Amino acid sequence: MKLFYGEINGNGVIINDEEQQHIVKVLRMKNGEEIHVTDGKGNLATGTLSIEGKKAGIEVTEIRENLPGFSTKLHIAIAPTKNIDRIEFFVEKAVEMGISEISIISTEKTERKNINIDKIRKQAVAASKQSLRFHFPVIHDMVKLNDFLKNIDPEHTFVAHCNENLERTDLKDIPAMEQITFLIGPEGDFSEKEIVFLADHKVKAVSLGSQRLRTETAGLFVAAWNYYHMI
DSSP: OOEEEEEEETTEEEEOHHHHHIIIIISOOOTTOEEEEEOSBSOEEEEEEEEETTEEEEEEEEEEOSOOOOSSEEEEEEOOOSSHHHHHHHHHHHHHTTOOEEEEEEOTTOOOOOOOHHHHHHHHHHHHHHTTOSBOOEEOOOEEHHHHGGGOOGGGEEEEOOOTTSOOEEGGGSOOOSEEEEEEOOTTOOOHHHHHHHHHTTOEEEEOOSSOOOHHHHHHHHHHHHHHHHO
16 A cells, blocks of 8 residues: 555545656556555545646545544653654654654653654654555653643553652553553653652552663653554
8 A cells, every 4th residue: 555644634635746746757657557545544545646746636535534533542752862863763763663653751751852743743653654554643742741741631541660668560560551651761760759749649650570671762661562452
């Protein structure tokens, strides 16, 4: 399936401008080839490619609406790594495994204070198309940990940390939920003050095992755990 991103309004379909350039200049596709366009909101248009100059359109033959998404809505709030490539890797792979939302959080030990969210969003779209997802994940703007906690449901929110002196539940003992949120700390982990602060907000602590995992590895471990429960 050749899947592209665009807008779907009723019977009208407009392929994203960057996607059009990719079709014409990079892929060098031809008139009449079958293509599929999703809006990332669960809708899918099928048709044939129509190229006029540098513009690419679709002659629609079918539009399918409200296609089913993943059964579990997983939201991971993760601190950015100093090497941004590692977070970009996390985003790509977590999207492939069905994550619904990603928040980039700033914590006490977060070294990177700024992040190119637009680039991250583009990577999420690319990974969604690659894995044939018709529901794209939401990528939130970077936010401070305190502000992030204002909009959570503590009943379905967990924090993964490495402090063995504080109470934690093994990840394998967490039951499957329709909606679940995990917080992943930075290099150096959450501070003890932050862990206590999260506990005061009824956020439950989990252990990801005896090994010390990098930030992006911990995020992917949780994404894979969730994906396993969906298949």
